[in-house]
Amino acid sequence: MVDQRSPSHSLHDFATWEPVLRLMLTGDTQRRAALPARVAGRISQYGWSLAHRGAMPTATRIAVEGIQKALGRGGVQEREIAFRAEVQPDGSTVLGLVWPSPAVEPAVGYPDLGVLVLVESALPEPWRRLPAPAPGAPAASADLELLERTLRERLPDAIGATEAEIAATEARLGVTLTDEFKVLYRVTRARWEDWDHEYQDQADTAVGCELAAMEHLYSVDAEARHPGWDLGATQAPCTPPDAAVQALAGSPGWIGFGSNGGDEYAVDLTPGPGGHTGQIILVDHEQSIGAELVADSLTDFILGRTRQEGPALRTDEPPSAATVGAGGLATVRAAAHPDLEVLSIGMPDGPPFSLAPLTGLPRLRTLSASPGALADPLELTGVTGLEFLELGAQEWRVLLDAGAVPRSLKAAAIAVRDQDHLPVVAIANDLLALWDRPRIVETILKGDLGPAT
Structure with missing residues (x-):
């Protein structure tokens, strides 16, 4: 679909783009050989992707910043405009501006278009993948009495959740929480209104992470970790036969309960073939598949007995x-x-x-x-x-x-x-x-x- 209108008059002016095109034609050998030169790139309100190495001349930087401002004025916030141009040896140029579309996902490696999303909100198969059945049992280190005693010593004035609140949380999440997890929230329901800032810091130290209130527990969502089709479609994760954690983007059985300020801690109710039900995993915000084993049990986690998953068996x-x-x-x-x-x-x-x-x-x-x-x-x-x-x-x-x-x-x-x-x-x-x-x-x-x- 070709449109002679543009969301912004300045973006509709060829002169706005001329410094950018000249920069990308630096060192042009095609036209010197009497052949057309072709360039493509992307500019968003907060960045750009231009096929050019080295410092950007002042005139070009001003032009790029002007395009970025125009995108903001045009209501295309945080979206990119793709462009492509064909320049003939005599200088005559055809420039195509491709506007953001709900059916196009901007992507690394696709400078002048992106990925066409043919089915609305569709995700690649790894991000739709459900956990395999998890026959794992709790780890031998899970010790309910030790866990409760340690927590009560560290948090003597905490207010715990009621059995009704625990049952309501299980119903909301659609899972049965582990006995260890129930012990944790029977000791403290972790509501901010139950304590002042100083006590909140004490509670986080006692547990080993920024603890979420019971009503804020959640299942780690695979869709939220989707990196885009250009990267996601090429992923082929597999769970080795000795893996403690399944190679998933998310799971109804990964119950997020805290963070380290960036990554998520979760109790794992769907462990891998070499794991334990109720083990503690860390979901890295920079990764889109899988999680890291932190502790075999919540007891180990609270006591600081952390570990890392060993190398997977080769097959x-x-x-x-x-x-x-x-x-x-x-x-x-x-x-x-x-x-x-x-x-x-x-x-x-x-x-x-x-x-x-x-x-x-x-x-x-x-x-x-x-x-x-x-x-x-x-x-x-x-x-x-x-x-x-x-x-x-x-x-x-x-x-x-x-x-x-x-x-x-x-x-x-x-x-x-x-x-x-x-x-x-x-x-x-x-x-x-x-x-x-x-x-x-x-x-x-x-x-x-x-x-x-």
Whole structure:
């Protein structure tokens, strides 16, 4: 969808973008060779992604800051505007501005568009994954009497939760809390109004973290840890047979009860095969999958007997994520096996790759292929169950024209090479139309940057 209007008149002016384009054309060799030059980037209200190394000239910085201010005035706060330009040797330039869309997720590695979210609010499979059954038992170190005695000695004036409050919390969370956890909250319900600031610090020291009130206990939410489709679709977490903690983004059985000021402590009711029910884990805010084992039991945690999970056992099972070409495996057949989930295909050293070995693989959900890497994109008809697909513009056009775009997709990306810059939005909108998603609005500006020097 091409729009000649813009949310801001200043952003609609080619002169606003001219310093940015000139910066990105620094060292331009294409136009010196009488070929078109193509550039792309993103600018948000709080940052930018421009293909340029080194210091930014003052004029360019002023231009970028002006674009950022214009984005704020236009009500596009914390969103990015993508741009792409084709500059002819004589300087005539076509500049496309791609406006934020609810159907496009800005992503690292996709400078002039992003990931198309074909199904609203969809998440990659690892962020929808539920915990496996957890037959684990409490650790031998769980000692209810020692735990209660220690807490009461440290918090003699604390007000504890009633049995009714504990039962209500279990009903709200949909879980049965461990006996250790009930002991903790029978001693202190951890409400801020029960104590002054000094006593709050004493309570946090007594427990070993910033303790949440019982009514604020929560299940760690996988969706809140979603890093975006560009990173999430390529993740293939697995739980080794000796792991204490399951490789999950979140679990109804990870009950957050405190923090260290940034990361979350949780009691684990769905441990891994080598873990214990009621173990204490740390959910790192910088990670999107998994958690770190901190203590085998709440008793250990309160007493400061912390530990770390040892290395997982090695297995001879083939990897669930693989790369073919570009320094990876030599053939698609070498990567294909029933447990394969994620496959990335780079440019081959020889002929393009056939996808025939992938036919019928039951768990393959993500496929990313560089433009020109596939012998026949229509071989994708034999690959069922894909939820994320990244292809070049020409490969997408083949699928669209043949009516062969996999309808199992939840998200998609268009890998852009130089000659594909201009048609990318039209292809993206054709894909979005198949799922009746909002189309992308693109503003086309024309100007003249003068001949290459």
